Amino acid sequence: MATWRQLSSKADYKRAVDRLHILMDTTRSDDAENELTLLSYLVEEYEEYNFPLPDAPAHEVVKLVMEMKGIKPKDLMPILGSKGNVSKILNGVAKIQIENLASLSSLLGIPMEALIPKQSYLKVSHSVEPVPKSAVADSQSKYKKRKK
DSSP, rough: OOOOOOOHHHHHHHHHHHHHHHHHOOOHHHOOOOOOOOHHHHHHHHHHHOOOOOOOHHHHHHHHHHHTOOOOGGGGGGHHSSSHHHHHHHHHOOOOOGHHHHHHHHHHHHHHGGGSSOGSSSSSOOOOOEEEEGGGGGGGHHHHOOOO
């Protein structure tokens, strides 16, 4: 068994992936199984850092999983309600209700976190209307200092 450490270059990554393929295609001893586990972790860590996947809106995740698993929109109706509501959710017009997350996650076989909107998709309005000058009291002209 080779000695492995954190993957820090493309060459390390390629060597680890090549070794993973070899280990997956052979009958494994305990040492080979341990090496496979370690390499899987190191490769995953390298990929998450160097090739991060962008966050996707929940409706896109649902549509992708449905396509992969052959799930039809009508299959979502017992969870999401009417055909119109399912359509609105799949088109991103309506949001998935919190009470439907667990059931939908279970049906699709994905973690609930994949269905929760990420911060980058939450639209926050920071618009503040300026206060007209007439609404602000001018302390110099309207109020006189008290003499002691």
